[in-house]
Amino acid sequence: MVKQKVFFERAIFLSWYCSRGDCSFCYMSTQKEKISNPRLARRRIESILAESLISKICDWRVEFLSGGYDSYEMEELVDLTKKICEVTSQKQWLNIGVLKQEELKKFLPYIEGVSGAVECVNYEIRKRVCPSKPLEEVFEMFRVAKKLGLKNSLTIIIGLGETTKDYDNLKKIIDEYGINRITFYALNPHEETPHKTGPSTEYYASWIKKTRKDYPSLEIVAGSWVDRLSEISELLRAGANHITKFPSIRLFGTKHAEIIEEEVRKANTVFLSNLTKIPTEDIKKLINELSFDTSLKRRILERTNKYLKKMNNNITK
Ligand code: SF4
Numbered sequence: 596m597v598k599q600k601v602f603f604e605r606a607i608f609l610s611w612y613c614s615r616g617d618c619s620f621c622y623m624s625t626q627k628e629k630i631s632n633p634r635l636a637r638r639r640i641e642s643i644l645a646e647s648l649i650s651k652i653c654d655w656r657v658e659f660l661s662g663g664y665d666s667y668e669m670e671e672l673v674d675l676t677k678k679i680c681e682v683t684s685q686k687q688w689l690n691i692g693v694l695k696q697e698e699l700k701k702f703l704p705y706i707e708g709v710s711g712a713v714e715c716v717n718y719e720i721r722k723r724v725c726p727s728k729p730l731e732e733v734f735e736m737f738r739v740a741k742k743l744g745l746k747n748s749l750t751i752i753i754g755l756g757e758t759t760k761d762y763d764n765l766k767k768i769i770d771e772y773g774i775n776r777i778t779f780y781a782l783n784p785h786e787e788t789p790h791k792t793g794p795s796t797e798y799y800a801s802w803i804k805k806t807r808k809d810y811p812s813l814e815i816v817a818g819s820w821v822d823r824l825s826e827i828s829e830l831l832r833a834g835a836n837h838i839t840k841f842p843s844i845r846l847f848g849t850k851h852a853e854i855i856e857e858e859v860r861k862a863n864t865v866f867l868s869n870l871t872k873i874p875t876e877d878i879k880k881l882i883n884e885l886s887f888d889t890s891l892k893r894r895i896l897e898r899t900n901k902y903l904k905k906m907n908n909n910i911t912k
Pocket residue numbers: 613614615616617618621622623624662663664712728
């Protein structure tokens with residue numbers, strides 16, 4: 596039997612600001628008051644593009660481009676998405692809040708689909724944990740995306756107080772909006788938020804298992820935090836295709852990265868991403884082939900070398 600192929604998927608963050616900033620589980624909700632100027636919370640373009648390049652040469656798929664609401668102008672986001680698309684040779688998924696039809700149209704050449712923040716399918720709990728992110732807006736984006744020929748993806752966090760009785764709500768969303776991909780996360784309680792514990796692996800995996808049983812060809816990505824890595828084999832056996840949510844540059848080549856590779860083997864699947872060996876590609880050549888101006892290329896090269904040095908230091912420690 597052909598073994599399932601598993602990728603590590605890395606979400607690329609574009610900024611550390613969100614104008615909504617009040618989802619109770621989200622790290623950004625702890626930062627909003629500390630950031631007076633949203634534009635200063637944006638990452639440098641060369642950092643974003645260097646991270647995209649590292650993702651490409653390590654065979655990490657970009658899960659989606661992620662950023663809080665209102666930290667970029669729309670034209671800036673389109674340009675950034677176009678550039679990431681060029682660096683990775685991959686059309687992107689957008690997870691940057693709700694986008695309207697006219698906005699989505701601008702991204703069409705560079706994106707495969709959109710990701711909607713469903714987060715919780717117990718709707719009473721959702722109203723409390725995401726007070727400023729109405730689901731109806733997300734659903735409307737799904738409708739528009741389908742009309743434009745795009746794919747739809749959603750994110751859902753398990754452990755916010757929902758129970759498996761709420762699963763039917765997820766099923767309805769998948770059916771009604773033609774969802775092509777789901778990213779599951781286990782709640783990761785951040786300091787300064789009201790959430791104190793994440794779900795058990797058994798309960799978390801049960802959501803993936805139910806979904807896989809009902810949707811054999813749906814793409815399922817499962818997040819596992821550094822302190823939960825030993826559950827990855829179980830998440831893959833439950834039906835996840837790929838894994839995400841690992842700080843793959845900061846922890847490249849560490850024992851944590853080795854645990855992931857081991858977990859993928861344990862699940863009798865094949866890992867196509869590299870989390871432990873320094874890539875040998877000619878970075879300079881790859882960057883020179885890009886259509887960007889000389890100054891940007893130089894800055895991307897500097898940043899990429901900085902990331903690679905960090906990754907290499909982990910290995911030689
Ligand atoms: S809208 Fe997204 S980024 Fe903003 S607080 Fe909520 S989860 Fe966090």
